[in-house]
Amino acid sequence: MEVSQVKGKFDLAKRLGIRHPIFLAPMAGEAAKPGFVAAVSDAGGLGNLGAGYMAPEALRTAIDEIRKLTKAPFGINLFAPLSPVVQDLEQIAQYGRALEPIHRELALGEPSLPGHLAEDFDTQFDVVLAARVPVFSYTFGPIGKDRVAALKEGGTFVVGTATNVAEGLALQDEGVDAVIAQGAEAGGHRGTFMGSFAEGLMGTMALVPALVDALRIPVIAAGGIADRRGVRAAMALGASGVTVGTAFLSTRESPLGEAYKAALLAPTAERVTRVTSAISGRPARGLVNTLMTTLEQVDAGAPPYPLANAMTRALRKSAGGQGRADYLSLWAGQAVPLNRSWAVSDLMEELAKGLA
Ligand SMILES: Cc1cc2nc3c(=O)[nH]c(=O)nc-3n(C[C@H](O)[C@H](O)[C@H](O)COP(=O)(O)O)c2cc1C
Structure with a gap:
């Protein structure tokens, strides 16, 4: 199949009302700040707030704040409920x-x-549902058909996270609108919830086309994408969009402290x-x-x-x-040697060149 036929299988940008199908990865913790999310949405991508560690009241406030900062669409991300340990x-x-x-x-x-x-998922979820956010994504497991349907009824675009084909199929069955293919290169927690973590360490290069072939919904590539080359590669593999985390962490608008940013920008052989x-x-x-x-x-x-x-x-x-x-x-992910200190808009411009 010609690459041009594979590419643009789904027009995610049009569907979501954004300029580029480039997502800021939801990143729970220090990076989960409304200003950072809004900066990426304003730059033409989709800012996502990793709200997994946020208490429900703080989450409600953060959503309000994002809406004050930008008119553009954005996403909220939660950790699926975990089995008791x-x-x-x-x-x-x-x-x-x-x-x-x-x-x-x-x-x-x-x-x-x-x-x-940890925070109570149900209470967090109720906040997201009531806020009718443009995009909701989740990781670490399924959330159940009823919750996915309720979100979609409220007009939310729902995205699940898969690290292998079985998870992609399970998420599709659950009713999601799109699946994020989280390759082994990705920074942060592995989303794996079916099979062993070791088996869920498929590289982005192998995982994206495997999910594209197995699913009838858009696949968004995540893991190791940091510049136009990575975006071009992901789109050539059949992705309808990309999620970029690590590369955004050293931008000027990133809320990370200086010590973390310095580690991301150490001599490349040390990253x-x-x-x-x-x-x-x-x-x-x-x-x-x-x-x-x-x-x-x-x-x-x-x-x-x-x-x-x-x-x-x-x-x-x-x-x-x-x-x-x-x-x-x-x-941080494996592409961290590509990190630079620059503005969100500069990184977005660089990434968007891979879409052309
Ligand atoms: C600091 C950090 C925190 C993260 N937190 C979350 C999270 O809360 N929810 C989630 O779905 N993924 C989380 N991830 C994973 C990202 O969504 C995404 O899969 C990853 O950043 C993509 O790979 P990259 O870092 O190579 O761009 C996190 C990643 C990082 C680097």
């Missing part, structure tokens, strides 16, 4: 002991497992990433640093997400405040 007390204690020296170094109290582990479960209890790709290598040495491994994530929350927050990149979770 078993708390292995010995594992938690071992992990806690590994955190002690880091807590001491950062002048924090004793590490502990906080009472509040090395790997997938680890050691920091949050769930596989995620990030720049290798002291926090990662220290916690990977815990014999019992990290307690499953969201336990480990909650246990490292205090130290990660403190490291951010103290400008300590060695103790941050520096989530």
